[in-house]
Amino acid sequence: MVKTPKLYFYDVGLASYLLGIENISYVETHPLRGSLFENMGILELLKKRFNAGLDNNLYFYRDNHGNEVDVLQESGYQLELFEIKSGQTFTSHFLKGLDYLRKLIPERITTSNLIYSGEGDKTINGHRIMNYRNMKI
Numbered sequence: 001m002v003k004t005p006k007l008y009f010y011d012v013g014l015a016s017y018l019l020g021i022e023n024i025s026y027v028e029t030h031p032l033r034g035s036l037f038e039n040m041g042i043l044e045l046l047k048k049r050f051n052a053g054l055d056n057n058l059y060f061y062r063d064n065h066g067n068e069v070d071v072l073q074e075s076g077y078q079l080e081l082f083e084i085k086s087g088q089t090f091t092s093h094f095l096k097g098l099d100y101l102r103k104l105i106p107e108r109i110t111t112s113n114l115i116y117s118g119e120g121d122k123t124i125n126g127h128r129i130m131n132y133r134n135m136k137i
Helices: 012-018 024-028 033-051 092-104
Strands: 057-060 068-075 078-084 109-116 120-124 127-131
Touching: 024 033, 033 057, 033 068, 057 078, 068 092, 068 109, 078 092, 092 109
Parallel strands: 078 109, 109 127
Antiparallel strands: 057 068, 068 078, 120 127
16 A cells, blocks of 8 residues: 545635636636546545544555555445546446455455446446436445
């Protein structure tokens, strides 16, 4: 495991402002669109926990081989995985990190989830794939 901190903004609007994004059309082509989208998804997971009176238990995973998963939510010994992608068209590459971690520690993984901006919720190879608007976590 690589211990590298990752910075998230509690206010995606402030982050956008600091990046010089002045209107919605700038976001669609901005090189950091994916990072802003990931930040938004993580904030939604965090707000859900805080609104339930729970502490932050969200972690980021990356190893020295470049395998990564955006969010590991710990519940006791069990982990729920989340990958967050801004893409509207699903590709199997979106699941690479989730597949890797499920093979590495299968006994700890309860669910693995892909949150993206495409349409249609489905399950593929045991991964829940959902549009960010339908996040029922």
